[in-house]
Structure formats: C-alpha cells, structure tokens
Amino acid sequence: MSGRLYGLGLGPGDPELLTLKAHRLLASCEVVAYPTLEDGESFARSIVSDYLQDWQREIAIRIPMTVERGPAQAAYDRASRELSDCLDSGHQVAVLCEGDPFFYGSFMYLFGRLAARFPTEVVPGVTSLTACAAALGAPLAARNDTLAILPAPLPDEELEERIRAFDAVAIIKPGRHFARVQALLLRMGLQDQARYVERATLATQRILSMQEVAEDGVPYFSMILIHRRGDAWR
Amino acid sequence: MSGRLYGLGLGPGDPELLTLKAHRLLASCEVVAYPTLEDGESFARSIVSDYLQDWQREIAIRIPMTVERGPAQAAYDRASRELSDCLDSGHQVAVLCEGDPFFYGSFMYLFGRLAARFPTEVVPGVTSLTACAAALGAPLAARNDTLAILPAPLPDEELEERIRAFDAVAIIKPGRHFARVQALLLRMGLQDQARYVERATLATQRILSMQEVAEDGVPYFSMILIHRRGDAWR
Structure with missing residues (x-):
C-alpha cells in the first residue's frame, strides 16, 4: 500500500489560521516537505x-x-522522485503550502x-486575499461586485484596463514591480x-496608503487591495 | 467594558475546515448569531x-x-440593535459566516x-473558491495568471467579455441564472x-461538466470554474 500525498494549505501566516483538518493531517504524516529559498529559509515551515x-x-x-524555468523544473523533478520513494514505502507525505495550495501556489x-500515481488530497487554506481584507477591515467584494486578481508583473496598460x-481588484506579487504599480x-x-x-496576520503586519509606501521593492508577501466604493458595506 | 464582536469565517461547509482560531473564539463567546432563511434554516449554524x-x-x-433591499436592511438594523445590547452588557458576540466574512458575505x-462602536475582529476563512479548486483537483490560478470572480447575474455580454x-474565471452565485450561463x-x-x-467539501458534493448539469436552477452553494489551460500545473 502506497502512502497518501497531502497538499496542506496553511493560511497566510498566523499559525492559528491553519484549519482543524490541516492541523490533524500534519500531525499524522511521517514526512513533511516544504519549499525553501536557496538560503534555506522556508516561510511555510515557519508557520507550523x-x-x-x-x-x-x-x-x-x-x-x-x-527567470528561466528549467532549474526550478529540475528541482521539482528531483523532489518528486524523493517524495515518490517515501510514498512507495507507505509513508504519508504532507507538502506545506502557504495560503492555499491551488491559489498561485507552487504545490501544483x-x-x-x-x-496521477499516488492518492492525493488537497486541503484548502485561508488565502492572503481574504486575510488582507480582514486586516484592512474592509469587505473585499459584495453582492454583484466583480473582483479581479492581477499579478503586478503585468504591463501597465493591461493592469490599467x-x-x-x-x-474590486487585488494586485498580488508586487515585489520589485511596486514602484511602477x-x-x-x-x-x-x-x-x-x-x-x-x-x-497580513503576522506580528510584522503593516497597512499603508499608496503614498506612504516609500520602498522601491516590497516583500513578496504583500498585496494591494482596491475597491471603488469605500462604503461597499453600508 | 463592552464585549467584542467577531466575524468568524467558517469555511465552505466541512466543519473540519474551520481555522483553529475560529474554533477557539467560537468556544469562548457568550452569544452566537447567524443569518437564517425565513424558514429558519441556517447553513452557517449547521457547519458548527x-x-x-x-x-x-x-x-x-x-x-x-x-429583490428590494429595504426589508433586508431593516432586518440588519434590528439585528444590530439586538447585538449592541449584548455587547453593551459585556458579552462576546460571534457572528457565523459561511466561507469568509468579507468575500461576498452578508457580515459586512x-x-x-x-x-465603529465596538471592538471588532474579522477572522478570515477558507472560501468556496479554493475549496472548489481543491475538489476539482485543478489549480485555480498560477504564476502570472489573471483571475476574475464574476457573479452570474451579470448580463451575458459583460460575462463573455x-x-x-x-x-481563469470563477462564476459565483449561478442559482437561477445557471441555464443562461x-x-x-x-x-x-x-x-x-x-x-x-x-x-464543495460536504458529503453531498457534486462535480459535473457543463453538459451534465440538467437542472434549470442549481443550489446557491455552487460555482463554475474555468481555466483556459487545463495543464496549468505541468
């Protein structure tokens, strides 16, 4: 019997925003895998x-x-071979995912x-999208509002249109594109x-107006929320 | 000392998709409020x-x-007076919210x-958006994908454009608009x-292709997900 693969959504950062299900499954898995930067730091691991x-x-x-995708793809090839060995040995494998595994996540x-080869379950998590709205104290979208999620690397004309x-609009992944946006x-x-x-939801959370953000680059874990009606909720 | 008001996101329906935080706060509140249909049934209450x-x-x-908003607004006026009395008495009040309080929720x-009058905290929850993607086993959006959330009541031309x-697109609230969409x-x-x-995530969950859905109207808790690339994750 092979093991099961779990993609666990861990939410935006506050460890208490894990779901009961992710918390239970995490406690039961023999193997816990997570992406890290090359310096070894892993935000997903730090949450749990x-x-x-x-x-x-x-x-x-x-x-x-x-920028080129080859090296990252090779890393995922290697990782999937390592996880395959674990699963073949009958071990349960949890892959830690910041936010939600299928909302702009690398779990895919x-x-x-x-x-296709192993029983797999994706456990949805709280996204930074709604965590940011909660932090702002402002509804993200209501009634028949249209809502767009736009990655900041898109060209200006496309963003503007x-x-x-x-x-309502959420601009995600501002990073080095922040000053332009x-x-x-x-x-x-x-x-x-x-x-x-x-x-959002971490002790280091910050909320700023567009004029207040002075940095040229901003952290990866940041977002701009826009709503035409400040009073959507009245 | 007045009590605190909590808007608790409960997730899409599976009680195990509550966050640890919502679960803890729910257990500590003297008052638990929730919206119901006129026949008294409350999906939010059923989750917890x-x-x-x-x-x-x-x-x-x-x-x-x-259709007219007056009667609903009057109901929220009455409810807020009742909750104000509880908060003035120093009681903690949890308002139960399906999904996330600020993602198309009535909590607003x-x-x-x-x-403005009472200390208030919004606890974000798992939305049906990512729960549906997990149920489908298909990433909602990846890399620099643009993602639109569109309510089905929008006119055809606007939806099509x-x-x-x-x-990637999520069409929410199909209900009686399903056949047209x-x-x-x-x-x-x-x-x-x-x-x-x-x-999604309930025992009664169903996943169908567009051709398979025969009904003229579909339940309120349903959604259509569209992604141009079926292979976003390869």
Whole structure:
C-alpha cells in the first residue's frame, strides 16, 4: 500500500489560521516537505514550526529563483522522485503550502508530477486575499461586485484596463514591480481606494496608503487591495 | 467594558475546515448569531452545530429574500440593535459566516453598523473558491495568471467579455441564472475548460461538466470554474 500525498494549505501566516483538518493531517504524516529559498529559509515551515514533531522526517525542497524555468523544473523533478520513494514505502507525505495550495501556489508542480500515481488530497487554506481584507477591515467584494486578481508583473496598460473594468481588484506579487504599480494607481487617482498590506496576520503586519509606501521593492508577501466604493458595506 | 464582536469565517461547509482560531473564539463567546432563511434554516449554524454549547445564547437573524433591499436592511438594523445590547452588557458576540466574512458575505452589513462602536475582529476563512479548486483537483490560478470572480447575474455580454479577457474565471452565485450561463459557456466553446462544483467539501458534493448539469436552477452553494489551460500545473 502506497502512502497518501497531502497538499496542506496553511493560511497566510498566523499559525492559528491553519484549519482543524490541516492541523490533524500534519500531525499524522511521517514526512513533511516544504519549499525553501536557496538560503534555506522556508516561510511555510515557519508557520507550523510549533506543530512539527521530532519523529517526522523533513524534506526541504530548494527551488532556484531564476527567470528561466528549467532549474526550478529540475528541482521539482528531483523532489518528486524523493517524495515518490517515501510514498512507495507507505509513508504519508504532507507538502506545506502557504495560503492555499491551488491559489498561485507552487504545490501544483508536485501535484502535476505525483497526483496521477499516488492518492492525493488537497486541503484548502485561508488565502492572503481574504486575510488582507480582514486586516484592512474592509469587505473585499459584495453582492454583484466583480473582483479581479492581477499579478503586478503585468504591463501597465493591461493592469490599467482591467482595474478600470472591475469593482474590486487585488494586485498580488508586487515585489520589485511596486514602484511602477504605485505610480500607475496614483496616476489613475485611486489613492483613496487602494491600500497596501504587508505580511497580513503576522506580528510584522503593516497597512499603508499608496503614498506612504516609500520602498522601491516590497516583500513578496504583500498585496494591494482596491475597491471603488469605500462604503461597499453600508 | 463592552464585549467584542467577531466575524468568524467558517469555511465552505466541512466543519473540519474551520481555522483553529475560529474554533477557539467560537468556544469562548457568550452569544452566537447567524443569518437564517425565513424558514429558519441556517447553513452557517449547521457547519458548527457540533461545536455549539448549551450555555451559549443563539440569535438567529432572519433575512427576507426580497429583490428590494429595504426589508433586508431593516432586518440588519434590528439585528444590530439586538447585538449592541449584548455587547453593551459585556458579552462576546460571534457572528457565523459561511466561507469568509468579507468575500461576498452578508457580515459586512453588521460590520458597517457595529464596527465603529465596538471592538471588532474579522477572522478570515477558507472560501468556496479554493475549496472548489481543491475538489476539482485543478489549480485555480498560477504564476502570472489573471483571475476574475464574476457573479452570474451579470448580463451575458459583460460575462463573455470578461471571460475572454482572463486566464481563469470563477462564476459565483449561478442559482437561477445557471441555464443562461451554461448556454453562454457552451456557445463560447468552453465545455472542456469549465467545471461545475456544487456543495464543495460536504458529503453531498457534486462535480459535473457543463453538459451534465440538467437542472434549470442549481443550489446557491455552487460555482463554475474555468481555466483556459487545463495543464496549468505541468
């Protein structure tokens, strides 16, 4: 009997935002795998570090952050071979996923390589999208609002057109694109409708207006939320 | 000292998809309020019925389902007066919210009436959006995908234009609009890219292709997910 593969959504960062299900499954898996940066730091692991147990085997998946996709794909190939061996031995394998495994998550690369061969379950998690809205104290979308999720690397014209066409917008992955997107939103006159949220639900969480964010680059775990009606909830 | 108001995201339906935080806060609140249909049935309450305790006071908020907004607004006015009395007495009040309180949720109507006067915390929850993607075993969005959330009541032309412009689309609240949206998606040739998910994470969950859904109307808790690339995760 082979083991089961679990993609566990861990939520946005506060360890208490794990679901009861992810918490239970995590405690039962012999193997716990997670992506790490090349320096070895893993945000996903840090979320659940208090829940991990000595007898669990940890597998850190080092993903090179290169523009070309080849090196990352090779890393996922290697990782999926290592996890296959664990699953073939009958071990349960949890893959830790920040937020939700299928909402802009890297779990899909392992899922694509392993789900056809092993019983696989994806456990959805709280996304940073709604965690940021909660942090802001402002509804993300209501009634018949249209809502767009837009990655910041898109070109200005494409961002502008889509922002104009929707009631509510989340701009994700601002990172090194922040200054450009900030300039665009100010040019569009959206300074009162847009808010920047960084590291939602962590002790280091920050909420800033578009004018207040001074940095050229912002952390990966940040987002800009825009709603045309500040009073959507009245 | 007044009590605290909590908007608790309960997730899509499986009671195990509550967060540890919502589970803890729910157990500590003297008052538990939730919206109900006029026949008294409450989906939010059903999710946590096993977690409720005898000493907790329950307040059912009956919301009339009328097209004009007046009667519903009056019901929220009445409910907020009742919850104000509880909070003034120093009681902690949990408002139960299916999914996430700020993702197309009705909690915002109470939030708008009470958050300025009482300490308020919104606890984000797993949305049906990612729960449906997990049920399908297909990533919702990846890398620089654009993702649109579109309520089905929008007119055909508007839906079509937005669907064409995005990599991934979730059509929410199909209900009595299902047959029209189904016809639109088939006309657009999206039968292989679109999937219908009903009551995700519940025992009654169903996943169907667009052609398989025969009903004129479908349950409120259903969604259509579309992704242009079936192979986003390879």
